[in-house]
Amino acid sequence: MIENNYFLQNEDLVQHFEFLIDWEEIVNAFELGFLDKQEYDKTGKEEFSMAPASKEEALEFYKSVLESAGELAGIEISPIVQKMDIEGLKYKEGKVEFPQVMINAVNKVKEAGILPYSIGRKHGGLGLPCSVQAMLMEIFSRADGSLAIALGCMNLAETIERFGSEEMVETYVPKMAAGELCGAMALTEPNYGSDLPNLQTRAIKGEDGVWRITGAKRFITHGCGFADKPSIILTLARTGSPTSGARGLSFFLVKSEDVYIAGIEKKMGLHCSPTCEVVYEDTPGILVGEEGYGLVKYSMAMMNGARLSIAGQAMGIGMAAYGEAKKYAEEREQFGKKIQNIPAVRKMLELMDREIIAMRAILQEASRSIDLYHWKSERWKEQGMDEREIKKEESIKKWEKLANLFTPLSKYYITEQANRIAFDSLQIHGGAGYTYDYDISRIYRDVRITNIYEGTTQLQVVAAIGGIVTGLSAKGILRQYLDEEMNSFSPSKELSENREKLERSHELYLSLENGENKDEVAFELVESATRVIIGVVLERGLKKLDGTAREKRADLVRAYNLDSSALLEYNKIRIENKKTKVLA
Structure with a gap:
């Protein structure tokens, strides 16, 4: 893998941060009058100590996080990812064992204070806008897709922050911010992939008031937790009749210690990302939000966030593929010249170059749309403003509609182009790229899932x-x-x-x-x-x-x-x- 600072030595990424993003509008919408700083001045609560008081302070903070992440990913983590891929995961009797090198990598991110990047400051997170979060996902994914997914799962607390009860939020979110808990999304079932309205896992409320869930979920990333960190599994289950469709589904928080991990998939790529089969047998669950809104409100909101994360993941893996192709073409000599000077190869590299800036453009525009509606509306809700009134606000309506469009567009476009770039990068490597001696073979395998999971390209259309x-x-x-x-x-x-x-x-x-x-x-x-x-x-x-x-x-x-x-x-x-x- 190329070893450098994956932020500072990525010219287009730095250009976006320094010039192309309108930080005035992003910071105004996200920080909303620098409310967290006001809270710190008023109460002295430690969790708000890093809150900015101006746009300049906000940008200084955002940039410091990106620089640290770039250094970690590009210098410390990139040299060990091949070992992670070869060692992979081990499964035995319901337990999943992670490579120690991966555990060490996640711990480094935690020690650097970067782990809770999407969690609000009041719960111990960094409180970063989506525009910065997308850059972080790209940076870590460029080093390794499995690592980036693990970090993303540890940041699934955002769903609980948004929809959970006050007690649920206070119980689980600070622990996720501290890296003591992982998260998992449990939607898919063995016979129901994208056909979520017809899934059959059942949740029944007992006389004691406890919901108990029975069924099985498949393809559940980190359903087993991470290393010694258990997961809270956000589970979609049927509370209505078997034929009640989407309106009969509700959303539950389930502890991973209360389920059985029946196995993990043996995959062509992402060898350190556990894809679990999760079995529920009268498993206790805590209802999130209101009954009957599991799919139409809570899961859809969670999936939209996940789809943008996968777009960021594909962006990073695509960038890795481009970097490896460019490096190999600069060094490899054939017919008396570097292969980057062969017209057919040069043409492929030039196409990659312009597609990389196009992919990042749609990713950042989708992130912008979320920052200009989601975070602004969440801040207003925190201030006690009625949700119905917020939805009537013209700028919120505009950017919500655009976010709902740009999210599937970015997921479709970036994942397809990343696959194409990885394909061409391997082609540039020739026969050498087909061996495990070069990182492109792993990159090629890892990127292939991105235009499939969290909704295939066809579903994004x-x-x-x-x-x-x-x-x-x-x-x-x-x-x-x-x-x-x-x-x-x-x-x-x-x-x-x-x-x-x-x-x-x-x-x-x-x-x-x-x-x-x-x-x-x-x-x-x-x-x-x-x-x-x-x-x-x-x-x-x-x-x-x-x-x-x-x-x-x-x-x-x-x-x-x-x-x-x-x-x-x-x-x-x-x-x-x-x-x-x-x-x-």
Whole structure:
């Protein structure tokens, strides 16, 4: 693995932090008048001691966390990940054993004070906006996907913070922030993968008032906990009738010591991430929130966060693949020259380069949308503002709709491109890349799951298509967003033409009356919309740069929009052909 500071020596990531992110709007929305600092001044509570009092202090704190994470991931953890992968996990009689090198790595993150990155300050966490959390997930995932997942599971406390009772929050969240508990999401069942409305694990409330759960869950990451740290398993179970669908599902907190781990999957990648089969037999569970809202409210909120985390994970693994390809091409000599100078190889590297900036652009725009609605609304709720009134606020409505669209778009786009980059990186390595001697073989195996779990690419298209179709209507939120953003700079000819192609594809899609016909070309419309959105974000960022940095990035952005032009034309033709067949 390349060994350097994965933040400071990542030029595009640093550019985002220093120039491309509008920290004024992010910090204003997230810190909301620096309430945590006011609380510290008022009470002297230690958990608020690091709370910033200004935008400058906030940025100094965010950057220090990223620099520390970059050093840990790139210098201390990256050299040991091959050993972690080879050693892997061991399972015996319901217990999972982790490699000591991985336990040491997690402990280093804990000792550095970075572990509780998504947990609120009042419960012992760092209290970081999503824009920074996404960077952290990328940084740690670049070192190792399994490690990043473990850290992410330890940060699942956010779901409890948001929906749990006061007693539940006080009992479990501080322990997760301290690294004493892990977290797990238990949604999938052996016969019900993405078909969550029909899952059959049952929860029955006894005369003693205790809910007891019976059933089995499959593919549950860290259902076993981590090392000597047990998990609290956030479990979706049926409290209604067997045919009650989504409205018959409720959400429970279950302790891992109360379930049986029947086994772990033997996977092609992520060898240090335990994918467990969890068996519940009259297992006690604590109801989270209200009965009947398990899927439609709590699980969906948790899944949206998880999907953005997987986008960040794929971003990091994709960056690792690109870095390894670039390094190998700079060093490997064939036909009397470095292979980076062979046109076919150079073409592959250039495509990776522009896709990396595109992936990071959509990841950060999705994170921005969450910071501008979710954290702001949560802060208002903490101040006692009525939730119904918050939802009426125009900026909250706008950014919530955009977050619900950008989240599946980023998950689909980044995971697909990361897989492509890893594929091409292995190709650049040639036969050597197919051996375990080079890190790309592990990277290639690890990235493959990212466009499958937490909802396949095909399901992300289903999740996004409605938001694109309605969003591009005359008064749709996506149309408003594109208009506002493109009015803030002078769009290139390529970007303007791509927007026109998207509009035409949208019209053609709407003209298809049969739902099945629309389904067959939904991906084409989603891909077209995603590339236009990314093109807008990339060109918007150019106005914040100057000199050589701007020139270099402008070349990449123009090349990206030219790639998009060809793809949008292809997608438009595909939708046209579907309409022609329907009329024939």
